[in-house]
Amino acid sequence: MPEITFREALRQTLREELLADERVILMGEDIGAYGGSYAVTKGFLEDFGPDRIRDTPISESVIVGCGIGAAMGGLRPMVELMTINFSLLAFDQIVNNAAKLCYMSGGQIHVPLVIRMASGAGSQLSSQHSHSLEGWYAHIPGLKVAVPYTPYDARGLLKTAFRDPNPVIFIEHTALYSRKGEVPEGDYSIPFGQAEVCREGKDVTLIGYSGSVYQANGAADLLAEQGHQAEVLNLRTLRPLDVEAIVASVRKTHRAVVVEDDWKFGGFAGEIAAIIMEQAFDELDGPVARVCGADVPMPYAKELEQAALPSERQIADAALALM
Amino acid sequence: MTQLAEKPTVKDLDKGQLIDLLRQMMLIRRFEEKAAEMYARQRIAGFLHLYIGEEAVAAGAIAAINHDDYIISHYREHGHALARGVDPGRVMAELFGRETGVSGGRGGSMHLFDVERFFMGGYAIVAGHLPIACGLALANQRLGNGRIVLCIFGDGAVNEGEFHEALNLAAVWKLPVLFLCENNFYGMGTDIRRVSSVIEVYKRARAYAIPAEQVNGMNVLEMYEATQRAARRVRSGQGPVFLEAITFRFRGHSMADPESYRRKEEVQEWRELDPIVTFRQKLEQDGVIDEATFQALQAEVEEVVNEATRFAEESPKPPPEALYRHVYEEES
Ligand SMILES: Cc1ncc(C[n+]2csc(CCOP(=O)(O)OP(=O)(O)O)c2C)c(N)n1
Ligand SMILES: [Mg+2]
Numbered sequence: 001m002p003e004i005t006f007r008e009a010l011r012q013t014l015r016e017e018l019l020a021d022e023r024v025i026l027m028g029e030d031i032g033a034y035g036g037s038y039a040v041t042k043g044f045l046e047d048f049g050p051d052r053i054r055d056t057p058i059s060e061s062v063i064v065g066c067g068i069g070a071a072m073g074g075l076r077p078m079v080e081l082m083t084i085n086f087s088l089l090a091f092d093q094i095v096n097n098a099a100k101l102c103y104m105s106g107g108q109i110h111v112p113l114v115i116r117m118a119s120g121a122g123s124q125l126s127s128q129h130s131h132s133l134e135g136w137y138a139h140i141p142g143l144k145v146a147v148p149y150t151p152y153d154a155r156g157l158l159k160t161a162f163r164d165p166n167p168v169i170f171i172e173h174t175a176l177y178s179r180k181g182e183v184p185e186g187d188y189s190i191p192f193g194q195a196e197v198c199r200e201g202k203d204v205t206l207i208g209y210s211g212s213v214y215q216a217n218g219a220a221d222l223l224a225e226q227g228h229q230a231e232v233l234n235l236r237t238l239r240p241l242d243v244e245a246i247v248a249s250v251r252k253t254h255r256a257v258v259v260e261d262d263w264k265f266g267g268f269a270g271e272i273a274a275i276i277m278e279q280a281f282d283e284l285d286g287p288v289a290r291v292c293g294a295d296v297p298m299p300y301a302k303e304l305e306q307a308a309l310p311s312e313r314q315i316a317d318a319a320l321a322l323m
Numbered sequence: 324m325t326q327l328a329e330k331p332t333v334k335d336l337d338k339g340q341l342i343d344l345l346r347q348m349m350l351i352r353r354f355e356e357k358a359a360e361m362y363a364r365q366r367i368a369g370f371l372h373l374y375i376g377e378e379a380v381a382a383g384a385i386a387a388i389n390h391d392d393y394i395i396s397h398y399r400e401h402g403h404a405l406a407r408g409v410d411p412g413r414v415m416a417e418l419f420g421r422e423t424g425v426s427g428g429r430g431g432s433m434h435l436f437d438v439e440r441f442f443m444g445g446y447a448i449v450a451g452h453l454p455i456a457c458g459l460a461l462a463n464q465r466l467g468n469g470r471i472v473l474c475i476f477g478d479g480a481v482n483e484g485e486f487h488e489a490l491n492l493a494a495v496w497k498l499p500v501l502f503l504c505e506n507n508f509y510g511m512g513t514d515i516r517r518v519s520s521v522i523e524v525y526k527r528a529r530a531y532a533i534p535a536e537q538v539n540g541m542n543v544l545e546m547y548e549a550t551q552r553a554a555r556r557v558r559s560g561q562g563p564v565f566l567e568a569i570t571f572r573f574r575g576h577s578m579a580d581p582e583s584y585r586r587k588e589e590v591q592e593w594r595e596l597d598p599i600v601t602f603r604q605k606l607e608q609d610g611v612i613d614e615a616t617f618q619a620l621q622a623e624v625e626e627v628v629n630e631a632t633r634f635a636e637e638s639p640k641p642p643p644e645a646l647y648r649h650v651y652e653e654e655s
Contacts, residue, residue, distance in 0.1 A: 069458020
């Protein structure tokens, strides 16, 4: 199987969608002439023209609202919001409109809209460019939230996003764009709500999504050095959430550590911990541990930024504490 | 008030159409009065925003566009839905929270939807639907279907960021949107003169190079004529047009409003301009209708509204088991 980057996997998929369906249009800030802030849509403007690859004003609210309306009106739009931090300016459109229109219209309106955005820290971009707010979107009924980890995930989940008749928030961790992984050449897709066991083990389950699966895998290596076999779960989507896979793994290992870049207080890791408690309490040998981002705005200085993010060592230590 | 460039001619309206405009306004008025009554009798709950006083705007504007042009509106939208031809029984059933309501009892007064009639909804986040209007228009533009979008909102919307984002995008992409601001001078209890640096709303649109004018929203013929001209331009592919309809709501913001913020005399002055009374007088003077025709119309709308109310009353309530239906559209 050929190895390609996460970015290339996204690019290939978008290109295929544009070629396959005239109704597909892309909108966002600097996705055309500039080629995309993370170069995902590089070359698209030349190949598909300005009617389908639409550079927008810096107006996040109308970018998303326009995507919603275009979807309602029969197109198959994808909008790009640069980063999740900027998506907050479109929060009204995403939460009050995209997520609720199907319900409040009694099922008459469908919003088949893909909203892509980058997330995560690690490049010293400090407080207003580095947050991981996936859990906020996962909180909203009416939305689906995809959080790919590998290039294989990126392609398979994006395919599914374009087939879904509901709004899909598609979140790409910036640390992943240049990572490589195997992606088959043929057509495939990954259904939403199916986590991947990316490493099998019997002693503890490390649960992560998006970029944090990388740290979880690293922690599993550290644990292996000490003779413990950690199982690593890559959630792939937060809504729908593969509760069965989580519970099945905990049944096997009887210990769980949830890893998340996002703030701990009130975050998605707490939701997972609660689900495990509700559905597998008797299987647990100890409390579910959480290793999350520190409860601070992301600092600039390298040492501080690193200290604010979950580390492999912290994850491994949290797991060891449960042994 | 800025005068229209051309006086309304309405030469293309025949007798039947003129009577239709009157009937439409009378239907909206009677429907709203009945809704208020049903609210008082606790058949209707939540917020109820009446359109009484503003009927000429909906009746005139909506008669002047095509039946398959999209309409997208704010939460004071009963009149717009009725003028579009949405079944009054299903609107009333929605207010009653019944399964047979246009939105299946999920939306209520502020969220009427009838996609079959290209009525794309009422929205209760002030200015939140203007971006969606751009998207519907973009779809029309790309699909080349010749349809336009009539986007209706209040004067309160013009100080929201989404208003400005949407006007700019519509202008720069030449989107087929007809923006229609119902300027009734108040956003809830706040007088526009107290919170807007520019109170002539149409001037805001001109700042985005959008052709814009003020219309007398108390006169159904002027509304019809101005909308017809605006729609023609929008349909021709030259981009959006903006109309500011000067109007007034005779009732409170919602049923919960004690109206402490405005003078009784101000309301009275506007009531003298009642769009139904004045249009009726005009049609009688012009010999289009006589007293008997008017009485017949009144009996007719009374019957429609009573029938709508009976339908709502007799309709089933949504079963609690259906709570989760429509959160997601099933995979297609
Ligand atoms: C974003 C937002 N802020 C505040 C409100 C509360 N609110 C509901 S209606 C309203 C006044 C809007 O006035 P206007 O747009 O002039 O419409 P009108 O009621 O006069 O028809 C306000 C402030 C809201 N619904 N949405
Ligand atoms: Mg107002």
